Amino acid sequence: MEEEAARPDFWEQPAQAQEVLRRLGRLKEEVRNWLHLHQRAQEVRELLELAEGEGDEALMAELAREIEALEETVRRRQFEVWMSGPYDRHDAILAIHAGAGGTDAQDWAEMLLRMYLRWAERRGWEAELLDKVDGEEAGIKSATVLVKGPYAYGYLKAEKGVHRLVRISPFDAARRRHTSFALVEVWPDIGESPEIVIRPEDIIIETFRASTAGGQHMQKNETAVRIRHIPTGIVVSCQNERSQTQNKETALKILKARLAELEEQKRRAEIAALKGEHVSAEWGNQIRSYVLHPYQLVKDHRTDYETSQVERVLDGELDDFMEAYLRQAVAAPRS
Structure with a gap:
């Protein structure tokens, strides 16, 4: 991914470039966290051997607390290792x-x-x-x-x-x-995953005025956006952004996310059907x-x-x- 980010044409597609950098940043952070945890464990082991050799009970008690904290950290990180779904790492x-x-x-x-x-x-x-x-x-x-x-x-x-x-x-x-x-x-x-494609002919986009509590309109212009996905019947809306364009982009983001989850549900159902499980x-x-x-x-x-x-x-x-x-x-x- 670093080699990809270093290519001269990397920023020709800004959205995809940002997604690559976002993923790269997460992976680097994950590696840093595990390396730091490994280093902490090594330091504790060395200190524990020293404390046991010298009979330093105060240091051993302190290290016992550190070991307990390390075990808790490992336990929590273990769940992240178990999250192997295609989207588990995502926002x-x-x-x-x-x-x-x-x-x-x-x-x-x-x-x-x-x-x-x-x-x-x-x-x-x-x-x-x-x-x-x-x-x-x-x-x-x-x-x-x-x-x-x-x-x-x-x-x-x-x-x-x-x-x-x-x-x-x-x-x-x-x-x-x-x-x-x-x-x-x-x-x-x-994000900009190429696996989920929304064709313009598959959606109906409507605009309306954003409203406040009680149904009163808080803007004169129709900045709020509602998108209906015809093949699935999914409807999403967004009215929190200041402009119609921003609301449309956010609504499309939500629609993509819902379509991705729908595909994942189908995949799980197919696997369960092969196993003979009731879904x-x-x-x-x-x-x-x-x-x-x-x-x-x-x-x-x-x-x-x-x-x-x-x-x-x-x-x-x-x-x-x-x-x-x-x-x-x-x-x-x-x-």
């Missing part, structure tokens, strides 16, 4: 849609949006809001976020499905318990419940992993849930 496009439950569901969708933004922030990743439709009274009807980070899609694919909230509704004067639902969708950002045509089943009343619990129904630390989870501490799902996904073919 991710995450979409949240309010489901059944009215205003409560729209408020729940906004809580999930904040949870994922906090999760990305904790990892030091960039999260760019591509599209958001506010609710009439509170919360959001939907939102789409681009999460940029190594293995972003590999981790976030664990979040696909319906998320259920049980709580005392802040919007109910009678203070009754309500159940709300929101759908989380995740697609890989494939459900429905992919939006409830995956996780967040209970705030009458007790506090977050439980993933696929892995049975659970915690009573609801506030921490809603503040972005999701790694344990994601890793439990990934561990199960890796172990499943071997069982």
Whole structure:
């Protein structure tokens, strides 16, 4: 890739050139991380031999803590090694849609949006809001976020499905318990991948004026864009950018990501069919419940992993849930 980047004609196709440099940067960072980890392990081993030889218990106790930290780092990196899907290393496009439950569901969708933004922030990743439709009274009807980070899609694919909230509704004067639902969708950002081609005759592009909460138009010009992909029936829209051109580019990015995920679903279904496994045509089943009343619990129904630390989870501490799902996904073919 470095040789490719050094060619005189490298920048003749800027979009592809940027994608190459992005991939190259990620690979270099991955190699640096493993080399640094290897160096740390060697240093600890040498110090441990020295401490044992001299009977330095204080140093041995300090090294024990360092070894524990190294083991945790290796454990987390092991999941990245297991992420061998074609798009696992890519950035991710995450979409949240309010489901059944009215205003409560729209408020729940906004809580999930904040949870994922906090999760990305904790990892030091960039999260760019591509599209958001506010609710009439509170919360959001939907939102789409681009999460940029190594293995972003590999981790976030664990979040696909319906998320259920049980709580005392802040919007109910009678203070009754309500159940709300929101759908989380995740697609890989494939950039300028030549594998996914969108033909102009296969799409219908519509423009409209972007709106604010309550449906009021916030711009006089039709800058928002909606794209319908005729062969698949997929519809995407974007209204967060300032210009129609920017919104069109973002909408096409989301469409490409959804088409790539559709192809990956077909591939998985074909493999499962060859194995004789049952594949459900429905992919939006409830995956996780967040209970705030009458007790506090977050439980993933696929892995049975659970915690009573609801506030921490809603503040972005999701790694344990994601890793439990990934561990199960890796172990499943071997069982």
